[in-house]
Amino acid sequence: MAIKRILVYPEDCLKQVAKPVKVFDDGLNDLVQDLLDTMYDAPGVGLAAPQIGVSLRVAVTDVDWRNEDGIKNHQVWINPEFLWKSDETEITEEGCLSLPEIYGDVERPSAVRLRWYDLEGKKHEQDFEGFQAVALQHEFDHLDGKVFIDYFTPLKRRMITKKLKKKYLS
Ligand SMILES: [Zn+2]
Numbered sequence: 528m529a530i531k532r533i534l535v536y537p538e539d540c541l542k543q544v545a546k547p548v549k550v551f552d553d554g555l556n557d558l559v560q561d562l563l564d565t566m567y568d569a570p571g572v573g574l575a576a577p578q579i580g581v582s583l584r585v586a587v588t589d590v591d592w593r594n595e596d597g598i599k600n601h602q603v604w605i606n607p608e609f610l611w612k613s614d615e616t617e618i619t620e621e622g623c624l625s626l627p628e629i630y631g632d633v634e635r636p637s638a639v640r641l642r643w644y645d646l647e648g649k650k651h652e653q654d655f656e657g658f659q660a661v662a663l664q665h666e667f668d669h670l671d672g673k674v675f676i677d678y679f680t681p682l683k684r685r686m687i688t689k690k691l692k693k694k695y696l697s
Contacts, residue, residue, distance in 0.1 A: 540580045558585060572662060586667065588602050620632055625674065626676065641663060
């Protein structure tokens, strides 16, 4: 399919709550292919549809591929929903393709139970922990119009937003 432009925060689509997928058709297949092409090209380990300007609850991840010498093992997440999050948390340094060169520590639950749908519309449920749990929470925040700097202080967030606007959106 195609490599799309990745939106930079605070572009609008990144701040909107995305709509659930209702039809599992060729259009959805094309969107997932675009997400994968764009993620691998970036390169990144996860990408959500709002990051390419599509306000739908779809994301892709491939959390190991950079360490694995090009062996790709992507996963597709449609209408994902956390059924449970652990009280136990962990702090991870996060970055995001939509916030180039910005990194920072974010505290999140260290284990989650997730329900999602695949491209065929089949429902799945599974528990995740560690890096995968953190990566999924980061990606699915995008579906709710949130980015990782939303966990920072308002002052720090304003400074980063100003910097990104000046560098990428002016
Ligand atoms: Zn992100």
